[in-house]
Amino acid sequence: MSQTDVALLLEMYRRMVRIRQFELAAIDLFKRGQVKSTVHPYIGQEASGVGVCMALRHDDLVAGTHRSHGHNIAKGADTGRMMAEILGKDTGYCRGRGGSMHIAAFETGSLGALAVVGSGIPIAVGAALGFKMRGEDRVSVSFTGDGACNTGNFHEGLNLAAIWDLPFLLVLENNQYAISTRIERVTRVKDLAERASAYGIPGVRVDGFDPLAVYCAAREAVERARGGKGPTLLVTESYRLEGHYAGEPEVYRARAEVAEQRRNDPIPRFRVRLLEEFRLSTDAINAVESEVGQEIREAVRFAKESPSPDPGTALDFIYA
Amino acid sequence: MISSMPEEQPRMPTVSRDSVSLGATTSAMPADLIIQVAPGIPARLMSCQEAIREALRQEMIRDDAVFLMGEDIGKHGGAFGVTRTLFDQFGPDRVRDTPISENTIVGAATGAALVGMRPVAEIMFVDFSGLALDQIANQAAKLRLMTGGQAKVPWVVRMAQGGGAGKSIAAQHSQSLEIWYAHIPGLKVVLPSTPHDAMGLLKASIRDDNPVVFLEHKLLYSFKGWVPEEEFVLPLGKCDVKRAGTDVTIIASGYMVWLAMMAARIVEAEGISVEVIDVRTISPLDEETIGESARKTGRVVVVAEPCRSYGPTGEWAMVVMEQAFEYLRAPIIRLAGRHTPVPFAQSLCTGLWPETSDVVGAVRKVME
Numbered sequence: 196m197s198q199t200d201v202a203l204l205l206e207m208y209r210r211m212v213r214i215r216q217f218e219l220a221a222i223d224l225f226k227r228g229q230v231k232s233t234v235h236p237y238i239g240q241e242a243s244g245v246g247v248c249m250a251l252r253h254d255d256l257v258a259g260t261h262r263s264h265g266h267n268i269a270k271g272a273d274t275g276r277m278m279a280e281i282l283g284k285d286t287g288y289c290r291g292r293g294g295s296m297h298i299a300a301f302e303t304g305s306l307g308a309l310a311v312v313g314s315g316i317p318i319a320v321g322a323a324l325g326f327k328m329r330g331e332d333r334v335s336v337s338f339t340g341d342g343a344c345n346t347g348n349f350h351e352g353l354n355l356a357a358i359w360d361l362p363f364l365l366v367l368e369n370n371q372y373a374i375s376t377r378i379e380r381v382t383r384v385k386d387l388a389e390r391a392s393a394y395g396i397p398g399v400r401v402d403g404f405d406p407l408a409v410y411c412a413a414r415e416a417v418e419r420a421r422g423g424k425g426p427t428l429l430v431t432e433s434y435r436l437e438g439h440y441a442g443e444p445e446v447y448r449a450r451a452e453v454a455e456q457r458r459n460d461p462i463p464r465f466r467v468r469l470l471e472e473f474r475l476s477t478d479a480i481n482a483v484e485s486e487v488g489q490e491i492r493e494a495v496r497f498a499k500e501s502p503s504p505d506p507g508t509a510l511d512f513i514y515a
Numbered sequence: 516m517i518s519s520m521p522e523e524q525p526r527m528p529t530v531s532r533d534s535v536s537l538g539a540t541t542s543a544m545p546a547d548l549i550i551q552v553a554p555g556i557p558a559r560l561m562s563c564q565e566a567i568r569e570a571l572r573q574e575m576i577r578d579d580a581v582f583l584m585g586e587d588i589g590k591h592g593g594a595f596g597v598t599r600t601l602f603d604q605f606g607p608d609r610v611r612d613t614p615i616s617e618n619t620i621v622g623a624a625t626g627a628a629l630v631g632m633r634p635v636a637e638i639m640f641v642d643f644s645g646l647a648l649d650q651i652a653n654q655a656a657k658l659r660l661m662t663g664g665q666a667k668v669p670w671v672v673r674m675a676q677g678g679g680a681g682k683s684i685a686a687q688h689s690q691s692l693e694i695w696y697a698h699i700p701g702l703k704v705v706l707p708s709t710p711h712d713a714m715g716l717l718k719a720s721i722r723d724d725n726p727v728v729f730l731e732h733k734l735l736y737s738f739k740g741w742v743p744e745e746e747f748v749l750p751l752g753k754c755d756v757k758r759a760g761t762d763v764t765i766i767a768s769g770y771m772v773w774l775a776m777m778a779a780r781i782v783e784a785e786g787i788s789v790e791v792i793d794v795r796t797i798s799p800l801d802e803e804t805i806g807e808s809a810r811k812t813g814r815v816v817v818v819a820e821p822c823r824s825y826g827p828t829g830e831w832a833m834v835v836m837e838q839a840f841e842y843l844r845a846p847i848i849r850l851a852g853r854h855t856p857v858p859f860a861q862s863l864c865t866g867l868w869p870e871t872s873d874v875v876g877a878v879r880k881v882m883e
Contacts, residue, residue, distance in 0.1 A: 256630070258626075287663070288662075288663065288665075289661060289662050289663035289665070290663030290664065291663070292660050292661055292662070292663045293661045293662060293663065297661045297662070299661070299662040299665055299666065300665075301662070301665040301666070306626075306629060306666075307658065307661065307662055307665075307666065309654060311649055311653050311654070314622065314649055314650065314653065314654055316619075316622070317618060317619040317621070317622020317623050317625070317626065317650060318622050318623075318625050318626040318629070318650075318654060319626055320619065320622070320623050320626060321622060321623030321624060321625055321626020321627040321628070321629070321634075322626040322627065322629055322630045323626070324623055324626065324627050324632075325626065325627040325628075325629075325630035325631060325632045326630065328582065328608065328609075328627070328632065329631070329632075335626070347616075347618055347646075348618060348619065348622070351614070351616035351618055351619035352619050352622065352623075354614060354616065354619075355613065355614065355616060355619050355623060358614070511664070512659050512660045512662075512663060512664040513659065513660055513700050513701055514659070514701065514703075514725050514799075515659055515667045515668075515669075515724035515725050
């Protein structure tokens with residue numbers, strides 16, 4: 196295995212651990228009453244966002260959902276400014292105007308988290324249109340959950356991207372639940388990637404617990420998009436290990452079901468592979484974990500110590 | 516037609532009765548009611564439809580980032596013929612026919628705008644914009660605030676509206692819905708009443724860095740007026756004093772401005788001097804110009820086409836109360852559309868919207 200491969204694997208692991216530790220810290224702050232609204236954990240789905248974003252360039256764009264801490268971190272956002280945003284601080288990416296559900300980090304190519312389910316799809320399609328019209332070889336990605344696949348946005352957006360051969364990738368992260376509603380109860384097709392055939396584009400389904408599988412599939416789709424061959428629907432199959440939001444009672448699913456799915460937790464699974472299949476050293480992996488731990492502690496400190504936005508600026512940023 | 520405005524303006528244009536593809540004017544107004552080009556200034560006579568097309572053409576030539584997207588806007592030229600010839604001039608890349616996907620037409624415009632384009636999307640009828648409401652009101656309008664100023668959404672969404680006051684095309688193609696959008700912070704809402712204003716305001720809307728909902732009154736598409744030859748841009752967010760007067764202020768927008776101007780001409784013979792304020796930007800509202808006029812005249816009539824309840828007239832009247840209460844010499848009179856879906860039969864439409872005679876009556880009453 197080359198040095199490049201080792202670096203790639205470690206970076207993949209680093210980003211997944213960073214998302215996990217960031218969210219555990221955010222949930223902890225929420226439980227202490229320091230997050231004034233709510234947080235929607237991505238725990239269990241880290242491999243999906245990381246696998247996709249590792250296949251992107253810095254100047255490619257992603258648009259997310261209400262559950263997008265992971266997408267932002269995977270795309271390279273700073274965890275301190277993200278945590279500050281969750282705490283509603285002036286140092287947050289959105290100056291405390293967005294909060295957990297709307298983190299956008301334009302400097303890293305994160306167009307923003309759009310919390311009306313499915314609404315980010317047409318916007319990401321439009322960004323792809325802009326790239327194509329200007330002859331830029333950039334790619335635009337929309338992350339959505341399974342809940343979005345029955346919205347008009349999904350159908351309209353994929354269709355438009357398809358007919359105009361836009362450099363677009365729709366990542367449908369099937370975590371099995373739209374709040375309490377299991378995907379099987381609201382969708383007849385078993386394989387959501389089959390939906391792609393309705394738009395005449397490729398549909399690919401991968402194990403969303405496996406960052407390498409996601410990365411390989413995303414790389415192919417991104418190359419295709421960048422090459423002017425049009426969009427792809429990429430379905431990553433995983434599971435939402437936490438409730439819809441932190442502390443949600445989860446009365447609609449059995450604890451045994453969640454316990455069973457915890458065995459698929461992508462982070463310990465990938466750790467074992469790094470050690471056994473790819474022969475990385477325990478030291479290297481431990482170093483990543485402790486560095487990330489230090490970074491997240493620092494992010495929390497930065498967020499807590501940051502000032503709230505000045506009430507006198509409440510009417511800023513309405514018009515450009 | 517291109518010509519120079521003669522000093523005395525002897526050749527005042529008459530209003531074209533040419534029908535647009537849907538709806539013809541049945542209440543034509545003499546075009547000399549509203550003169551916006553000073554004598555001696557080179558000008559050409561154009562309809563609102565032509566003025567909007569010309570504004571699009573000029574902006575597309577000026578800035579490569581400007582492009583059009585919408586249903587049937589290519590070869591077909593749009594439901595009202597506004598984009599006719601633009602497809603041939605600019606090609607399919609910049610004049611994009613879309614599927615019938617209103618929400619995604621606007622959403623894609625937002626995405627393109629976020630990466631530096633200046634899209635002008637067309638939603639055929641404002642009535643259809645309910646399908647795009649999430650993208651307009653929840654996404655485009657809020658992105659700047661939600662991202663703490665990172666996002667900028669410089670798009671224009673053009674929509675045809677109104678038309679009840681003349682020829683109804685029934686409940687799903689005749690509404691006036693500026694209030695849907697005026698209520699949403701982050702949007703600008705423009706409603707021109709003349710070819711001159713349509714040209715200058717559309718050019719300003721395209722250059723504005725915010726999402727602008729640009730509403731085109733269907734009855735006005737065929738209305739003609741003089742437009743300066745020389746390029747010009749009008750400011751958004753300002754009312755226009757269409758006629759100065761001292762006794763009564765009529766506050767109106769869109770097609771209703773023409774009724775106000777006609778009424779002003781009629782009561783002039785009775786010695787009543789009317790000032791007409793055209794709220795040509797619905798939002799943000801220019802409260803100063805309204806207040807100034809109301810303080811001057813002390814008598815106010817508000818006229819608008821949308822349904823009366825929670826409509827623009829209530830908003831304008833309240834601005835008058837806040838800005839000029841102690842100057843008022845009579846209660847404000849409000850004229851507005853009735854609170855009903857628009858029926859089809861002409862006989863049912865009579866009296867559903869203010870007519871010139873209503874405005875004349877209101878002016879006389881407020882003078883009592």
